[in-house]
Amino acid sequence: MTNTLHRYSEHYAFERPPNPQPVQDDFIVFAMASRGINDDDLVARYRAFLRLALKHNPVNMGDATKGGMLRPRQDLNPKAHWKRDQRPNPEEVVAGIDGHTTVAAVFDNYQDMKAFVDDVRSANLGISVNISAPIEDAERCCRETGITRHSVEYSLGFSGRVEKLPDSTVLELTTMCGHGMVSANFAKKMIDWSKENRRSPAELARTMARFCSCGVFNISRAERILDEARMKNR
Amino acid sequence: MLDPSRGVIRPEILDEKVLSAIVEIKTRLEDVPSVLKKIKELSRELATVVSLGVSTRCGNAGEDRLSEILEREGYPTYRGKTNLGLGRVTVVHD
Numbered sequence: 001m002t003n004t005l006h007r008y009s010e011h012y013a014f015e016r017p018p019n020p021q022p023v024q025d026d027f028i029v030f031a032m033a034s035r036g037i038n039d040d041d042l043v044a045r046y047r048a049f050l051r052l053a054l055k056h057n058p059v060n061m062g063d064a065t066k067g068g069m070l071r072p073r074q075d076l077n078p079k080a081h082w083k084r085d086q087r088p089n090p091e092e093v094v095a096g097i098d099g100h101t102t103v104a105a106v107f108d109n110y111q112d113m114k115a116f117v118d119d120v121r122s123a124n125l126g127i128s129v130n131i132s133a134p135i136e137d138a139e140r141c142c143r144e145t146g147i148t149r150h151s152v153e154y155s156l157g158f159s160g161r162v163e164k165l166p167d168s169t170v171l172e173l174t175t176m177c178g179h180g181m182v183s184a185n186f187a188k189k190m191i192d193w194s195k196e197n198r199r200s201p202a203e204l205a206r207t208m209a210r211f212c213s214c215g216v217f218n219i220s221r222a223e224r225i226l227d228e229a230r231m232k233n234r
Numbered sequence: 235m236l237d238p239s240r241g242v243i244r245p246e247i248l249d250e251k252v253l254s255a256i257v258e259i260k261t262r263l264e265d266v267p268s269v270l271k272k273i274k275e276l277s278r279e280l281a282t283v284v285s286l287g288v289s290t291r292c293g294n295a296g297e298d299r300l301s302e303i304l305e306r307e308g309y310p311t312y313r314g315k316t317n318l319g320l321g322r323v324t325v326v327h328d
Contacts, residue, residue: 150319
């Protein structure tokens with residue numbers, strides 16, 4: 001995995017369907033400063049980036065060194081999983097930035113992502129900014145906001161011993177944490193619990209998000225996947 | 235690495251187990267198909283999964299010549315990262 005690049009969808013299935021459904025709820029914008037090049041006052045600039053994101057309804061935000069809007073807590077034991085406060089805490093992400101890191105904002109629709117990118121362009125923060133999303137949507141966003149792309153990186157999917165991989169629904173969930181912190185067995189358990197109506201997809205998605213160490217797990221997309229999983233293979 | 239030109243790795247770390255390892259190769263655009271083909275062939279000999287990504291710098295108008303090559307070769311190119319080119323040098327060195 002390389003962070004947000006290899007997020008699984010039908011487009012990367014080993015037997016690709018003829019017309020895979022477009023992914024319309026997963027757009028990440030992240031920023032990174034380079035040491036000694038544009039890292040002066042980087043804490044203020046990262047905070048400015050995230051505060052701009054907050055104006056456009058992000059479904060998650062993260063600091064790669066500390067986590068996302070939903071984080072583990074050391075003062076709770078595992079029994080607290082389903083009784084704890086499930087509300088995201090974006091202010092904790094903003095306030096927690098204290099040095100070199102990568103910051104990211106995740107959106108579940110194109111319009112919010114585009115409006116944020118437009119704000120970031122206007123803010124002229126000077127740090128490197130990337131969109132991780134369907135390439136055509138990122139290209140369209142650049143066109144509509146007057147940005148000329150600098151470079152692109154394509155995900156070409158998976159090869160090698162792919163028979164070791166879990167099923168597609170599990171992959172859709174686990175690859176949303178590019179550091180591999182949302183394990184396949186954990187995702188399977190959450191899918192089972194969704195099918196059994198033991199917890200709501202929203203509760204399950206938020207619980208999964210806590211394990212993502214950089215905050216790029218898309219809580220809204222996970223909720224949709226877990227909801228749709230209830231109807232699959234019953 | 236003992237010899238980066240041949241990819242020779244230090245023997246004492248060859249038996250290490252890692253969660254993920256990233257290998258980066260820089261090549262010319264015209265060599266992309268043959269390099270990708272070789273990686274696909276080699277990936278079948280590995281005891282793990284390979285996630286493949288390829289990147290390029292865009293032209294002055296934001297165009298990229300890579301996507302056409304990848305599509306011609308039959309690779310899926312649906313998702314990726316797009317660098318917006320908003321970074322700039324701001325640190326002044328004496």
